[in-house]
Amino acid sequence: MWWKEAVIYQIYPRSFQDTNGDGIGDLEGVRRRLPYLKNLGVDAIWLSPFYKSPMKDFGYDVADYTEVDPIFGTLENFKALLAEAHALGLRVLVDLVPNHTSDQHPWFLESRSSRDNPKRNWYVWADPGPDGGPPNNWQSFFGGPAWTLDEGTGQYYLHQFLPEQPDLNWRNPEVREAIYEVMRFWLRLGVDGFRVDVLWLLAEDLLLRDEPGNPDWRPGMWDRGRHLHLFTEDQPETYAYVREMRYVLDQFSEPGRERVMVGEIYLPFPQLVRYYQAGCHLPFNFHLIFRGLPDWRPENLARIVEEYESLLTPWDWPNWVLGNHDQPRLASRLGEAQARVAATLLFTLRGTPTWYYGDEIGMVNGEIRWERVQDPAALRQKGRLGEHGLPPGRDPERTPMQWDASPYAGFSSVEPWLPVNPDYPERNVALQEKDPRSMLSLVRRLIALRKDPGLLYGAYRTYQARGGVYAYLRGEGWLVALNLTDKEKALDLPKGGRVVLSTHLDREEEVGDRLHLRPDEGVVVRLD
Template sequence: MSWWQRAVIYQVYPRSFQDTNGDGVGDLEGIRRRLPYLKSLGVDALWLSPFYKSPMKDFGYDVADYCDVDPVFGTLQDFDRLLEEAHALGLKVLVDLVPNHTSSEHPWFLESRASRNSPKRDWYIWKDPAPDGGPPNNWQSFFGGPAWTLDEATGQYYLHLFLPEQPDLNWRNPEVREAIKEVMRFWLRRGVDGFRVDVLWLLGKDPLFRDEPGSPLWRPGLPDRARHEHLYTEDQPETYAYVREMRQVLDEFSEPGRERVMVGEIYLPLPRLVRYYAAGCHLPFNFSLVTEGLSDWRPENLARIVETYEGLLSRWDWPNWVLGNHDQPRLASRLGEPQARVAAMLLFTLRGTPTWYYGDELALPNGLIPPEKVQDPAALRQRDREPTAYHTLGRDPERTPMPWDASPYGGFSTVEPWLPLNPDYRTRNVAAQEKDPRSMLHLVKRLIALRKDPDLLYGAYRTYRAREGVYAYLRGEGWLVALNLTEKEKALELPRGGRVVLSTHLDREERVGERLFLRPDEGVAVRLD
């Protein structure tokens, strides 16, 4: 098996992990200093959200230089030191690759918009206005409003599926593809272990630029982009070829025991998601627990999701699971802490590679962001269009600083952080949970250690019959996992006796016969005889 199949991946949002220079924003040196914490947690790889040079219109997802570090995060030397020390601790490092768009301040775009005859004009997507002078078609931005902005100097519109300051690259142009592959080689030569590829399913666009049809699911209050079905801006057939080209670059640098991995951000239904395996993406992010599971937290729904996914995978495909990230509300706020603990047991005992979001090991809730402290450009842009909706659409609540201890500013910084700390940081922090043997932090450590059992790493998945409110499944020949998704005690008939090795309550390890009693909000892992 490759290392990434055995690994637990931990996402670090650099702005919010650790500030070392007193500006209230996390940096690479802060991540380096906290590497021992990640090692003690038991994770195998860290994924760093963007730290590239950027105007920060979308906090690094608007890249102005793919091959340099923004001063707010440090220097290339800081990155090299972080990478070296991570490797010395046995930790792999994945960096975010943002190939769909650049910053409007990137030299490529500045040259592209200089004139219609620019050598880089075709590096981006330019179109003449519609007959009425408006945008070329009805495509909408993820951040609200049309996905087109008029450049008055040249009289054409350019495409941006996100902010106007994030123009989309033209992946049909082979020069663009080669430029991105050279970016990949730059970081691979420095020693990174792979990439999480941003919005991988959006790289291709319809060459005819057809209007997208209206969505029957749209209703007032939903984002602008929900007005349409995205037949022409998502998951285009040529995208698979682009993925194969990127995979070839990773393979150039791979060697036995040191494979370089591609993790793809892809928000698609499972039958379409799994096609990206054959295209060469090692781990097309499976967000089905986030998009379908957490909103319908019932055993029948979870079993359906897992069985559907497992049934779609070929023998060569390796599954993966996610419960949260920098774009999604916090796990503990969606389920409450008791069920967040149960969800953690689910994530770490399913077959496949789990990705964990920083701070969820503390059961961090969504942050409380006063209107005057909102930072997220998506929220601010949406606020201008729908003043009552921006706070619910913003992503600031899941990006608040990591609370390390009860000191002022939570040990994250010596000054007021860029976003407020969680209100209960004086009691909900790493230092406090380290001292509490039944804390969420200790549960996550135990689950990560438990996952190293061969049956939990490699064993097949089978749904196990259970009573209403209980989701149970077998892993390999030796494990049964039973999750009580209710606030009531439940009983479960076991196939044979065994031993409760781990409870989400962290208060029992005991032999059981053929009948198991689950307390409210309890998950258990049973080693069967």
């Protein structure tokens, strides 16, 4: 299966490359940068949404699933991108947003027009509660009730995100078939699969019961965390929906051209792995982001990997992620030195890695002031300050790609939709391509090294997880040692070998039975 050996590279099209001078990245920009991605060594790209949209949530509010929004170009631009990617040997995954649409989608406009409209049951509608308020206590991910009253029809509609993103009613077979036809449209064009948005939220409790309180919630924590989400997340019906989606994909698959489903699922491991059995090829494993990066210790990382590996069946293929468009940048979390160590971890663990654009040059979070905030989730918290006294939200990890030291970092010829990070003259692709010890050079080396069969398919076994050093064996021939501290460390090896890669990119040497690690150094050893 190609996706087992692949490295997936996530592109946020708004921020990758602008070619028409409007300050917003576009599909033609992605096409022009395909040679860079091929040279980086990745095997597949995942494009965040580029569909027709009012852009209340930057494309995750879809108004037409089979049209390209004009700010990104045209369907012909997409076809040209797809054809060139395939010519270069790159697979293309597109974002599928099946849980909700825009409130401007024709389906919803019909649904809200009257209670007896044929599409009324395409969305989740409910009568007001006894007090005239929302039907229950469900909360939106973006703050406030997950229900909005439609004055015209006197009922509330469900939206787990913005009010402009009404939830589809997946219990309705007509809805499911409509989404499956959307999948067929893109599969007929030749896409290689989908990253499915909020896959674990497709179903909700039929009785619309109140969710119980969370005894661990404290004031100041995320407001949605007040409740345990027993009736809005990971409902049993979801697995049947995933199986149906997998059936659609399988109808377009053939040997060497399997179409793949990657599912966005934020769940503990015991629940996450059930999605393999339901038919999702790669249920996204975010545990390094949410459990590993905040607690960057060998003992914790080993615990995460071992728990995951222990729950996988022989038919399940692992996957790992360190960043995406919703989470702070890797280098901002760990610092540049440990970001290199983290990259070594990601590309040498067993399973498919997904890499976020710009992390290969160590891009850091942008500093976005209130007057430049774009993220709707942040705008709903106007006036509140987050970390470092800056507004909360997801804009900092979405700043434009830093290609070179020219104005606007080579991303655009005009002021971009989000400000370019001020460090771009010193941190950009053009400079790092000339530096054999740059982060970019390291990522290229790691991706190339990962193609070795032992690192692709060899079993994982923890070797050491103490004293600041995390080390593990891959198959019979590889050992990876990661110094998670800023102190020198030493590690006794099971046998001699050769250091084939160091995160410092200045070391290839024979080693005996003792390995010395410099501060913030990760090494990959080929054992004798």
